[in-house]
Amino acid sequence: MNASELTRVIESVGKDRGIKREIIISALEQAVLTAAQKKYGVNAVLEAHYNPDSGEIDLFQFKKVVESDADMLEESEEIQIEEAHKLDPEAVIGDELGIKVEAPEFGRIDAQAAKQVIFQKVRDAEREIIYNEYVHRKGEIVTGIARRIERGNLVIDLGKADALLPRSEIIPGEIFKPGDRVQAFLSDVMMTTRGPQLYLTRTSPKYLVKLFEMEVPEIREQIVEIKLCAREPGARSKIAVTSKDRDVDPVGACVGMKGIRVQNVIQELKGEKIDIIPWSDNPVIFVRSALAPAEISSVRMDERNKTMEIMVEDDQLSLAIGRKGQNVRLAAQLTGWRLDIISKSKLQKRTSDAIFNLQHIEGVNETMAQAIYQAGYLNVRQVADATLENLMKIPGYDNQETAEKLKERAGVVVEKAGDVLAGPVVSADDSKGSFTASPMKDAKALAEERLREMMKGAGGDVTPAPDSSDSKTSSGDTSSGGA
Numbered sequence: 001m002n003a004s005e006l007t008r009v010i011e012s013v014g015k016d017r018g019i020k021r022e023i024i025i026s027a028l029e030q031a032v033l034t035a036a037q038k039k040y041g042v043n044a045v046l047e048a049h050y051n052p053d054s055g056e057i058d059l060f061q062f063k064k065v066v067e068s069d070a071d072m073l074e075e076s077e078e079i080q081i082e083e084a085h086k087l088d089p090e091a092v093i094g095d096e097l098g099i100k101v102e103a104p105e106f107g108r109i110d111a112q113a114a115k116q117v118i119f120q121k122v123r124d125a126e127r128e129i130i131y132n133e134y135v136h137r138k139g140e141i142v143t144g145i146a147r148r149i150e151r152g153n154l155v156i157d158l159g160k161a162d163a164l165l166p167r168s169e170i171i172p173g174e175i176f177k178p179g180d181r182v183q184a185f186l187s188d189v190m191m192t193t194r195g196p197q198l199y200l201t202r203t204s205p206k207y208l209v210k211l212f213e214m215e216v217p218e219i220r221e222q223i224v225e226i227k228l229c230a231r232e233p234g235a236r237s238k239i240a241v242t243s244k245d246r247d248v249d250p251v252g253a254c255v256g257m258k259g260i261r262v263q264n265v266i267q268e269l270k271g272e273k274i275d276i277i278p279w280s281d282n283p284v285i286f287v288r289s290a291l292a293p294a295e296i297s298s299v300r301m302d303e304r305n306k307t308m309e310i311m312v313e314d315d316q317l318s319l320a321i322g323r324k325g326q327n328v329r330l331a332a333q334l335t336g337w338r339l340d341i342i343s344k345s346k347l348q349k350r351t352s353d354a355i356f357n358l359q360h361i362e363g364v365n366e367t368m369a370q371a372i373y374q375a376g377y378l379n380v381r382q383v384a385d386a387t388l389e390n391l392m393k394i395p396g397y398d399n400q401e402t403a404e405k406l407k408e409r410a411g412v413v414v415e416k417a418g419d420v421l422a423g424p425v426v427s428a429d430d431s432k433g434s435f436t437a438s439p440m441k442d443a444k445a446l447a448e449e450r451l452r453e454m455m456k457g458a459g460g461d462v463t464p465a466p467d468s469s470d471s472k473t474s475s476g477d478t479s480s481g482g483a
Contacts, residue, residue, distance in 0.1 A: 219254075
């Protein structure tokens with residue numbers, strides 16, 4: 001390859017692959033060194049440098065200047081002082097002298113090895129370019145074309161790179177075919193031995209937040225902020241929004257004129273219902289909004305355990321809980337509080353049962369039992385097991401002596417009656433009229449999600465049909481704080 005051809009190759013590869021000229025030159029230098037090492041021996045100290053003036057790669061062999069007999073001379077590593085003076089008159093014994101040598105002619109095997117070196121360098125450079133380009137786009141929405149399925153995961157062609165959309169990150173009920181356009185959230189970019197690996201998701205709450213950011217100019221301009229988001233992909237989501245400008249309604253901004261903005265998001269999420277609620281730093285107000293459209297009668301808050309007991313009228317219970325507990329479960333995830341939903345009739349029965357139970361403690365009348373119950377104690381055993389510090393918070397038992405007597409008398413009841421009066425009787429209907437949801441997904445919810453994935457893998461349509469409780473809430477209706 002002559003000088004002009006080499007220069008042309010460097011320019012061509014750099015232009016076609018988008019790789020820096022220096023990287024291609026380094027690859028060519030390495031290829032020449034690999035071939036030269038075979039010719040001059042493994043002990044030879046060689047260096048290759050691209051000469052921009054001549055357009056060639058110059059090869060240098062470094063030898064140590066010595067004074068030695070010709071028979072004892074190691075030709076690949078040493079040069080006699082007399083020969084060194086011919087090249088450099090100022091050379092002295094012990095110097096390292098760089099001697100320009102002829103680059104070897106590339107045979108078939110050498111050419112193949114050189115080609116492998118160049119390809120590897122170019123491939124590494126391409127991987128680095130792709131990684132650097134996409135690592136800065138982490139947390140953005142990207143669009144690509146579905147190409148193939150590998151082990152149940154969808155491979156998406158983003159143009160310059162392939163990304164992986166794992167099966168678990170696809171919205172339940174979605175089916176993509178090769179050639180389909182796919183939009184997803186770039187959740188992670190990792191450099192592996194096989195090159196950069198890009199991971200996508202369509203189920204993350206961050207994807208929902210990003211979709212609203214694209215649709216709502218007020219969010220992009222940071223006038224409206226999405227404070228929190230809870231999501232059950234393909235079914236229902238809740239987002240809490242707030243505004244930094246009093247003249248801008250955060251809920252209305254996200255809904256848009258005639259609901260156009262929220263409808264665009266819903267369409268991208270294949271019909272997933274979205275509740276848009278105003279955020280509040282008051283936990284009670286926030287929980288009331290999160291449970292909309294259900295009407296809340298009263299809330300009893302336990303800040304220490306971050307739990308709220310929420311009473312609703314009997315006809316509001318199914319609306320507050322939602323289909324299979326979906327509404328209250330999302331509200332708990334959104335607010336971060338454990339929510340105990342209970343109907344008015346169930347609460348009244350539990351209250352009367354608890355007061356009756358507590359009156360079995362000697363000296364406790366109905367009024368005192370009500371005070372103990374209001375402090376959070378439902379039965380005699382709980383009083384017997386409570387600490388004196390907590391019992392002293394009950395009105396009428398605010399000194400150590402009265403608290404000790406209450407605890408002692410409760411202990412006597414437990415000792416004599418055992419479980420008969422130690423706690424309320426649990427009936428078969430006890431679970432009716434109430435529902436509890438924790439901020440974290442419970443085992444049942446996770447199992448349901450896993451089952452849904454398995455059914456999807458079997459080709460079943462697992463998109464749940466809306467029930468009567470959900471059908472009362474429209475995605476565009478934000479008058480009560482719910483979408």
